Amino acid sequence: xxxxxxxxxxxxxxxxxxxxxxxxxxxxxxxxxxxxxxxxxxxxxxxxxxxxxxxxxxxxxxxxxxxxxxxxxxxxxxxxxxxxxxxxxxxxxxxxxxxxxxxxxxxxxxxxxxxxxxxxxxxxxxxxxxxxxxxxxxxxxxxxxxxxxxxxxxxxxxxxxxxxxxxxxxxxxxxxxxxxxxxxxxxxxxxxxxxxxxxxxxxxxxxxxxxxxxxxxxxxxxxxxxxxxxxxxxxxxxxxxxxxxxxxxxxxxxxxxxxxxxxxxxxxxxxxxxxxxxxxxxxxxxxxxxxxxxxxxxxxxxxxxxxxxxxxxxxxxxxxxxxxxxxx
Amino acid sequence: xxxxxxxxxxxxxxxxxxxxxxxxxxxxxxxxxxxxxxxxxxxxxxxxxxxxxxxxxxxxxxxxxxxxxxxxxxxxxxxxxxxxxxxxxxxxxxxxxxxxxxxxxxxxxxxxxxxxxxxxxxxxxxxxxxxxxxxxxxxxxxxxxxxxxxxxxxxxxxxxxxxxxxxxxxxxxxxxxxxxxxxxxxxxxxxxxxxxxxxxxxxxxxxxxxxxxxxxxxxxxxxxxxxxxxxxxxxxxxxxxxxxxxxxxxxxxxxxxxxxxxxxxxxxxxxxxxxxxxxxxxxxxxxxxxxxxxxxxxxxxxxxxxxxxxxxxxxxxxxxxxxxxxxxxxxxxxxxxxxxxxxxxxxx
Ligand SMILES: Cc1ncc(C[n+]2csc(CCOP(=O)(O)OP(=O)(O)O)c2C)c(N)n1
Ligand SMILES: [Mg+2]
Numbered sequence: 001x002x003x004x005x006x007x008x009x010x011x012x013x014x015x016x017x018x019x020x021x022x023x024x025x026x027x028x029x030x031x032x033x034x035x036x037x038x039x040x041x042x043x044x045x046x047x048x049x050x051x052x053x054x055x056x057x058x059x060x061x062x063x064x065x066x067x068x069x070x071x072x073x074x075x076x077x078x079x080x081x082x083x084x085x086x087x088x089x090x091x092x093x094x095x096x097x098x099x100x101x102x103x104x105x106x107x108x109x110x111x112x113x114x115x116x117x118x119x120x121x122x123x124x125x126x127x128x129x130x131x132x133x134x135x136x137x138x139x140x141x142x143x144x145x146x147x148x149x150x151x152x153x154x155x156x157x158x159x160x161x162x163x164x165x166x167x168x169x170x171x172x173x174x175x176x177x178x179x180x181x182x183x184x185x186x187x188x189x190x191x192x193x194x195x196x197x198x199x200x201x202x203x204x205x206x207x208x209x210x211x212x213x214x215x216x217x218x219x220x221x222x223x224x225x226x227x228x229x230x231x232x233x234x235x236x237x238x239x240x241x242x243x244x245x246x247x248x249x250x251x252x253x254x255x256x257x258x259x260x261x262x263x264x265x266x267x268x269x270x271x272x273x274x275x276x277x278x279x280x281x282x283x284x285x286x287x288x289x290x291x292x293x294x295x296x297x298x299x300x301x302x303x304x305x306x307x308x309x310x311x312x313x314x315x316x317x318x319x320x321x322x323x324x325x326x327x328x
Numbered sequence: 329x330x331x332x333x334x335x336x337x338x339x340x341x342x343x344x345x346x347x348x349x350x351x352x353x354x355x356x357x358x359x360x361x362x363x364x365x366x367x368x369x370x371x372x373x374x375x376x377x378x379x380x381x382x383x384x385x386x387x388x389x390x391x392x393x394x395x396x397x398x399x400x401x402x403x404x405x406x407x408x409x410x411x412x413x414x415x416x417x418x419x420x421x422x423x424x425x426x427x428x429x430x431x432x433x434x435x436x437x438x439x440x441x442x443x444x445x446x447x448x449x450x451x452x453x454x455x456x457x458x459x460x461x462x463x464x465x466x467x468x469x470x471x472x473x474x475x476x477x478x479x480x481x482x483x484x485x486x487x488x489x490x491x492x493x494x495x496x497x498x499x500x501x502x503x504x505x506x507x508x509x510x511x512x513x514x515x516x517x518x519x520x521x522x523x524x525x526x527x528x529x530x531x532x533x534x535x536x537x538x539x540x541x542x543x544x545x546x547x548x549x550x551x552x553x554x555x556x557x558x559x560x561x562x563x564x565x566x567x568x569x570x571x572x573x574x575x576x577x578x579x580x581x582x583x584x585x586x587x588x589x590x591x592x593x594x595x596x597x598x599x600x601x602x603x604x605x606x607x608x609x610x611x612x613x614x615x616x617x618x619x620x621x622x623x624x625x626x627x628x629x630x631x632x633x634x635x636x637x638x639x640x641x642x643x644x645x646x647x648x649x650x651x652x653x654x655x656x657x658x659x660x661x662x663x664x665x666x667x668x669x670x671x672x673x674x675x676x
Pocket of ligand 1: 406455456457484485486487488489513515517518519584
């Protein structure tokens, strides 16, 4: 078993995928000799050369569109959007093109590609280097949307994504790149898309999360167990679309209480859909209203350190919300 | 080289009688099919149609300049003639017009003229204009990287060249020189907006200079002139000599689509003036001068075309619609590494 950071997990798995599948190309801004601004593609250029590790013009729309075209003609592109905040120039290509090719051609034309994007706050990135953009894409039929947040999950899901016959958006929380370390099994494994994971078992309340707030929720749960003796079950969605409702419902049947936590702002966040599903399908099992804790409805994470702290749903806030739910 | 010699080396000089008449056939077939689609719309049988009328010269030219089934086409939505040449049948066009079962473009999901036919490498068309241009660059780059000798032809109107997608596509093309030909059908209007309000340069082809690629202007109503330009552009691309932006200057003598009324934005005189330069009229004149066409032969072609059109219409009108359940299918493909949660009613 090797211990890796999230960043190493991304990098090593990209290396492995490119070694195994010669149709894979990596393309994006600064992904070549520089190895990416976060070094997620470090070493790929040296190993696979400029034809498979392509430094693109600074133009997100065409990073995605050119990738789409390559996917039609024998390649499996892994496109990097340098920061998720800058994915919007490519929004039309992703939503109207990448996601719709299969459906609109009745299955004749398909787009096997991955779009990777580092997202999230906690890095003093201000409004434009901190955004969580996943809810724009979970809304769009035709895209798999993944957001793993441990090295093991990143490896397993990236391996699956690299075999998918359809487009995958792969969100990597940038604050967690170096912060999270974990064990990665030596033997080969894959994690199916659509499978959540119980990161901490408990019987009293259910907490559903992903990304940085997942780790914060685990911290909060440990603390709450210690201070109040409340045992929270913490579920990591890992895949946002399709969300593992089966796993959530199983937990809710046990706890009757559920809190959804994400960093993306509250209104119209992915938690809203999860909450609606639980309310519709699990009404009889609930002993409390479905609760949500999310970033406030301001345009992304403001820069000054106290602002950032105010914005992010960190462990102390999650702990308070968990207590509120448990006591309901 | 003398002017005479130059003229003699035109690619169209190598076309034999049969090929020249075949081109004529496709022009007429496309036109008559198109006219019938308008009628079906006016009869309330077809919800929508967007037309290629008046644009047949460049469309037939590009179809004949391409290697059928080998080269790729990202069509302009007006490219009915090109698609017919590359292998789409009139029946298939009509099925798509009506959204019937057997519509090979999308099985009734997309509006008409959103072509897609994989056996002919005709890539699925969407409605947001110009999205196809950078995608076409990607296909061409992939061909280049794999050392294939395929060429990619991508079509669009002049209005859409204001979109950023166009400029990003040309930028990539200028950097990597993949085997691609950009074909602009400049019919001078984007719905109602005249080209003068669309761009600050005189010609779409002028825009090529900014990206260090070839820009060529051609009379888009002159079939053989278009053919010469297209063959040269396609074969240059195939030889690795880089991309070309072709601008075919033409005119749309009909409204933008069946949903448009063009009387509000241009004069009838202007339209009538252009009808005198109808590409089919011009080509008929040429063929007659060369002794390849006379009234009798014309009538024969028309009769054959109308049989095909009638057959297609009759066939399509009598086909069923796809089952409604099919509209919920095919959002994702089968994949062994996805676990669809049972509680998540897939596609419902
Ligand atoms: C992105 C986008 N904006 C607006 C439209 C609506 N629209 C459809 S065709 C068209 C005009 C296109 O003009 P041009 O590119 O010159 O092509 P033409 O129809 O004249 O052949 C417009 C505005 C659209 N389809 N896509
Ligand atoms: Mg136009």
